[in-house]
Amino acid sequence: MSTEDEIIRIAKKMDKMVQKKNAAGALDLLKELKNIPMTLELLQSTRIGMSVNAIRKQSTDEEVTSLAKSLIKSWKKLLDGPSTDKDSEDKKKEPASSSQNSPEAREESSSSSNSSIRKDEANASSDSFIPSFPRAPSTSDSVRVKCREMLAAALKTGDDYIAIGADEEELGSQIEEAIYQELKNTDMKYKNRVRSRIANLKDTKNPNLRKNVLCGNIPPDRFAKMTAEEMASDELKEMRKNLTKEAIREHQMAKTGGTQTDLFTCGKCKKKNCTYTQVQTRSADEPMTTFVVCNECGNRWKVKLLFSSVY
Missing domain, CATH: 1.20.930.10 (Conserved domain common to transcription factors TFIIS, elongin A, CRSP70)
Structure with missing residues (x-):
């Protein structure tokens, strides 16, 4: 061996x-x-x-x-x-x-x-x-001390800190110190910032964020300023990306107005008073996607047609 x-x-x-x-x-x-x-x-x-x-x-x-x-x-x-x-x-x-x-x-x-x-x-x-960071200055402020304790407890979620060998208490103090240095107060904005860090560190669907903070890949001062979008899991980021694309498509459809037709039956109210819009969502040799809106109940759906237009 x-x-x-x-x-x-x-x-x-x-x-x-x-x-x-x-x-x-x-x-x-x-x-x-x-x-x-x-x-x-x-x-x-x-x-x-x-x-x-x-x-x-x-x-x-x-x-x-x-x-x-x-x-x-x-x-x-x-x-x-x-x-x-x-x-x-x-x-x-x-x-x-x-x-x-x-x-x-x-x-x-x-x-x-x-x-x-x-x-x-x-x-x-x-x-x-062995992750190491400059030691955070001590504080006697009861609110800040409590926030440091809660951040340290959140970092201990899943026991990743043991395998990594990080000092979760010192790391929690560093994160709190960075938040306080930016906001210069322990008001509601400060508390909301701390709460959002804790919630994301405890998120069982996003363990990579916690591991990156513990390993030092995300420094405490950087983590203290991250937005909700930046802290989100890869799965949630992909979902948001798809929702944004869908919203853009719906906006484009609403902008063009669409064409009224009675060829489609609404699956919700069973009426045929509809408006459709066709959009090329993929390559040109594939069927166009038809977005349909029921003018009676507002129900929306999409269909794939083998023809380039609806007669």
Whole structure:
């Protein structure tokens, strides 16, 4: 079994522990990870950091949390990359650091030759490793504190925050802070803005929005200003798009006025006093779509005719 496969095996076991909320055996898995030489490529491909951080947040065992923190700290060094200003000093210290015979030291020394490339990769992947945001200023305002708590609770919907390893309380505070900084008040407009964020985060039909906020793909300040249309699920966006198209067609039909006829029977009132309009909705070689309106009851429907016009 390759090193990558071994790490993936451990990550899957940890994810199951988190889902079952039972961290028994986590310490043994963490000890296995400690003995595996870690590289930046392995961190990115296996996403083991998210699994370890989830175990750290859930476990009440001090030994487990301590070892998890130690591993994350050592892996953070790989993400940060060695300092370019001290390359010459690092090279001089290579014999001393190698004598320590630690996996972290070996990986840091081996990556010094291509530090600039490592830094670019680290910056691109740091958000997906463990999301972090500048800490929000504390507040004693009871309304703001309550809103921060409700936003944090909404972010915890579905337990995605555990697998991602996000700090939902700090993230909720960041979102609230961005809303407050824009509106400068805790009036009804502020409360409505907070409520709309909470409702969309809790929407079970739109889990991707919550995941994108937790992962940092949507920053807190951006999420604080998003409109209802921007926060909507892909399914709802498609529905709105279709409704807009239909409204445009109906507007075009009403604008042209249509032609009165008795060739159509209304399915609602069974009368034949109708007005129709034909519109080419698809390619020119396909039948035109005929929109019919009953002049008696206002019922509307559409039909496909094999002829280009109605006689």
